[in-house]
Amino acid sequence: MSDDRLDLDDFGDLIERSDGDVRRAAEERRARLGPPAGALGRLDELAEWLTAAQGAVPVRPVEAPRLVVFAGDHGVAELGVSARPAGTATTLARAFLAGESPGAVLARQAGVPTRLVDMSLDCEPGELPAAVSAHRVRRSSGRVDVTDALTRAEAEAALRAGIALADEEADSGTDLVVLGDLSVGGTTAAGILIAALCGTDASVVTGRGGGGIDDLAWMRKCAAIRDGLRRARPVTGDPVSLLAAVGGADLAAMTGFLLQCAARRTPVILDGVVSAACALVAQRAAFRAPDWWLAGQGSGEPGQTKALDRLGLDPLLSHGVAVGEGCGALLALPLVRGAAALAAELPERKAESSPASAEHDLLDAT
Numbered sequence: 001m002s003d004d005r006l007d008l009d010d011f012g013d014l015i016e017r018s019d020g021d022v023r024r025a026a027e028e029r030r031a032r033l034g035p036p037a038g039a040l041g042r043l044d045e046l047a048e049w050l051t052a053a054q055g056a057v058p059v060r061p062v063e064a065p066r067l068v069v070f071a072g073d074h075g076v077a078e079l080g081v082s083a084r085p086a087g088t089a090t091t092l093a094r095a096f097l098a099g100e101s102p103g104a105v106l107a108r109q110a111g112v113p114t115r116l117v118d119m120s121l122d123c124e125p126g127e128l129p130a131a132v133s134a135h136r137v138r139r140s141s142g143r144v145d146v147t148d149a150l151t152r153a154e155a156e157a158a159l160r161a162g163i164a165l166a167d168e169e170a171d172s173g174t175d176l177v178v179l180g181d182l183s184v185g186g187t188t189a190a191g192i193l194i195a196a197l198c199g200t201d202a203s204v205v206t207g208r209g210g211g212g213i214d215d216l217a218w219m220r221k222c223a224a225i226r227d228g229l230r231r232a233r234p235v236t237g238d239p240v241s242l243l244a245a246v247g248g249a250d251l252a253a254m255t256g257f258l259l260q261c262a263a264r265r266t267p268v269i270l271d272g273v274v275s276a277a278c279a280l281v282a283q284r285a286a287f288r289a290p291d292w293w294l295a296g297q298g299s300g301e302p303g304q305t306k307a308l309d310r311l312g313l314d315p316l317l318s319h320g321v322a323v324g325e326g327c328g329a330l331l332a333l334p335l336v337r338g339a340a341a342l343a344a345e346l347p348e349r350k351a352e353s354s355p356a357s358a359e360h361d362l363l364d365a366t
Contacts, residue, residue: 006156008239008255008285014263018052018291026051029058032348042316046294046336047343053267053292054175058344062337065176066169067107067326068257069096070162072120072250074185075143076228081188081221083211087122087140089184096182096325097132103180103325110330112178117165119158120249135161137249144189144246145227155244155252162256170264177266178296178333179258180326181274183250187301188221190277192228192246194303196236197280198310202226205303207273210322239285247281254278259285262292269329269336272299272322276307283311294336296329297321 026048031037051059071093077086084092095101096116099108107114118125118133122140125133137158141149150158169177191205198205202225208218228246235241243252255278261268262282270279270293282289290311297317298304308315316335321328 006159006240008159008259011259011263011286011289015259015286015288015292017288018049019055020052022055022057023048023052025057026059026343029348030343033346034349035346040342043335043339043342046316046339049294050267050336050340051343053265055265059340060175061340061344062176064173065112065178065333066174067103067112067114067178067180067330068117068165068169069103069114069180069182069325070117070119070250070254070257071182072118072186072248073122073140074149074183074189074248075141076145076188076224077185078143079145079220079224080217081213081224082184082209083213083217084184086184089182090121090123090127092182092184093118093121093128093132097129101325102323102327103182103330106327106330110333112330112333116182117253119161119253135165135253137161141248144192144231145224148245149189149248150244150252152240152244154249155240155247158249158252159240159243159256162253162258163260165253166257166260166264166266170261170266174266176336177261177268178271178326178329179254179268179275180271180329181250181254181324183248183274183324186248186250186274187303188224189228189246189248189251190274191221191225191303192232193242193251193277193281194273194307195225195229196232196242196246197284198306200306202229205306207301207303207322209301210324239281243281251278255281258282258293259289262286262289265292267292267294269294269296269332270313271296271326271329272324273301273304273307274324276304276311279311280307294332296332299328
């Protein structure tokens with residue numbers, strides 16, 4: 001990959017398919033286990049996905065997952081498109097760090113360590129721990145209905161930060177990433193990306209976000225996505241320019257993170273509409289990348305449904321959890337862990353003797 005201008009198309013060569021031979025070996029082993037075919041439902045599919053990602057049969061248990069949450073504020077929130085006031089994602093970040101937010105509580109309950117990454121929160125860098133803001137690109141993002149979210153240089157910096165973070169996770173032994181987002185206005189930016197890449201209208205992808213906005217706010221959000229879509233369409237062929245125009249530092253970093261996780265063969269559970277939008281951008285750069293991702297749950301956001309359909313991913317759960325922070329993906333994690341445990345620990349059936357062979361064995365014994 002060039003050290004100067006970042007070209008995400010390089011990932012098309014870097015990212016390989018998950019191991020099909022290993023997947024077939026896993027299927028053959030599954031046929032020798034006790035429960036009959038179909039009795040474990042999607043757990044069989046999950047075990048085969050994880051086995052192919054690990055490249056080994058039997059599958060190894062998930063022992064070192066981590067929740068990674070990308071955080072940022074979005075200037076478009078100034079239009080009243082969110083339930084929370086613009087520039088207040090820092091409050092959510094502090095609650096997460098204090099262990100008092102939904103994502104933090106679920107991660108603690110599941111025994112999953114967390115990592116919060118401030119890419120563009122609307123606060124001074126010193127207001128949060130240095131480790132949280134180490135990769136910060138800017139303070140908030142541009143109002144994407146009228147201006148770019150980022151400069152090209154900022155978009156590349158955010159993408160490189162996401163790539164570096166994926167390397168850090170892989171090098172530290174993380175064997176499964178639970179991906180989350182934390183923002184105010186992020187679902188609006190996600191809606192623009194999805195509409196642009198799926199070639200659809202704003203109204204098709206406009207949801208009510210994690211806060212459940214009222215009808216007037218929904219209309220403002222739909223108008224903002226429509227205006228952003230006009231700015232996005234001319235640059236849909238260049239993922240970096242697209243993220244700079246209508247994404248944001250947190251979404252750009254998440255896109256780079258997803259691509260590098262796939263390149264490093266680190267499986268990822270996606271959460272809601274924001275991670276789905278980033279996955280869609282990443283797929284545009286590397287069509288094999290979705291092999292390494294799993295859709296945790298359907299949030300009820302229409303944009304997420306559209307994106308996952310384009311990605312060919314079917315959510316494990318459908319609980320309508322739209323709060324972000326990786327909550328939906330965390331709820332899916334026990335299913336992945338359970339599928340791995342069953343595939344690894346259920347004994348293979350012993351070969352059954354036919355009646356003729358049993359009679360032969362009896363005569364030999366006498």
